[in-house]
Amino acid sequence: MEDRFAFLAEWYDPTAALLRRYQLFFYPTDGSVEMFDVKKQKIFLRKTKYENLHLQDLFVGNRVNVFSRQLNLIDYGDQYTANKLGSKKERTLALIKPDAVSKMGDILEMMYASNMIVTKAKMTKLTWSQAADFYVEHQSKPFFNNLVQFVSSGPVVAMEVMGDEAMSVWRKLLGPADSAEAQREAPLSIRAQLGADFAHGSDSVAAAARELEFFFPSTMGRGPSNTAHCSECTCCIIKPHAVSQGLTGKILNSITAAGFEISALKMFSVDQANAEEFYEVYKGVVTEYPSMVAELCSGPCMVLEIHGSDTPKIFRGFCGPADPEIARHLRPNTLRALFGKDKVQNAVHCTDLPEDGVLEVEYFFKILDD
The missing domain is CATH 3.30.70.141 (Nucleoside diphosphate kinase-like domain)
Known part of the structure; x- marks a missing residue:
């Protein structure tokens, strides 16, 4: 019998303003996924190969992205999965x-x-x-x-x-x-x-x-506050694909080795509405906008405030061209050349315009850090 892991997952449907519940099945042999609608008692997604979900992503409390749907894993779907993945x-x-x-x-x-x-x-x-x-x-x-x-x-x-x-x-x-x-x-x-x-x-x-x-209080309250200056700064986001691939440490080392000061840091799980709002300046301008939104809310990202005078311009140069292939030819030592895959999964986001540095930092460290 083929190995299969089952989870109970919730997805908020913004169109209907409803919380929908599914059984999510993952087949580790070929990386296939399958979804069953709990309320309607019928298959929602037939077994389909999906390369962006991995066994290490599957644990209760995590948020995963399956074909642009952000699913919150709220429980194990069967005892076999609980025994195999949850016991330790x-x-x-x-x-x-x-x-x-x-x-x-x-x-x-x-x-x-x-x-x-x-x-x-x-x-x-x-x-x-x-x-x-x-x-x-x-x-x-x-x-x-x-x-x-x-x-x-x-x-x-x-x-x-x-x-x-x-x-x-x-x-x-x-x-x-x-x-x-x-x-x-x-x-x-x-x-x-x-x-x-x-x-x-x-x-x-x-x-x-x-x-x-x-x-990280689960009840009312925010815990100790973040360290963001929200002045003379720029924003850097280590994107979800880079976090899931274990590149966070390497990227942080590259940033500090280049002499930049990381003055604030926090992990965020960004929902679709916030991702669309954050990237709104690219809407209708960059063809990759929908894919950029999907990537940003596909899993946890790490947001950094990089502090220092004239930092937005200098740090943008350090990140390199948005297309990692171009970066590898023109700026081989930049972050995107070293760690990026394509124009969407290009390792990091950085503030493009100097005047937007404080605004982007404030968006995460003041507005979303609730």
Whole structure:
């Protein structure tokens, strides 16, 4: 019998203003998908090969794009799928502390190599009070004040990480708390390479739940605020295809190696209406507009504020021509030449006009960051 995974998925139909529910079936042997309308009790999409959906994308809580429909995976469709794909799945917090933020590209590459998926991410600057609340269990320890002072001394990057046994995988990747011990026993670990106190990982399921709620609250409230300046800046979006292909770390490394300052960062899942609004300036001007919208809302993207005077013009040159093939001929060291596939999946979006830099940053970090 052919291997098949089943999920319960929801799709908001903007035309009818209805939330529609489907069973989504994925066949890993040939990458085919099939959809069954739960309410109408009939096949909605017959089994069709679809190259843009992969097994690693399939987990409860994720949003996937199937033929331009954004589907929220809300539950497993059968016990077989739950047993095969859900039994070992965990979410945990990975926190990059101030002294290691410049190395976040390297850390993300190490995560990807360890089969961990970053599902949420945010750069923030904790106040003393917030840092003290986060480390409240260490309040009686002699190192508490120094720890709070350090963590609140500059921006941190908080991430929700998901994967098979993610908590133990991340803590193993971190290595022993003592950097000398880490260098002896786990020379490839983060603490061996970067230092003992450069990153944090949850040490229990309860701690992971509390710490994730601190940075990414599921109830009312926004958690610690983002670090966007919204002045003298430009916007960079690492597109969903690049995120899903594990290129985020490489792109961040390229940006920082070129001397650009990443002053704000957050992962967003953009819906169709917001994607159309953001790209509205290209409507009727660029033939790829519909495909650009579909790509932007096809999965999580990572949005960056690049800060500095005259940054929009310089950073646009660093991204290269919109067509990666042209970029590879004319500007082979640009981001799109190195990481792009075609004019739509060209790795990154960057602000075209200098006067739009602040507006694009504000769109994400003020309007959509609710």
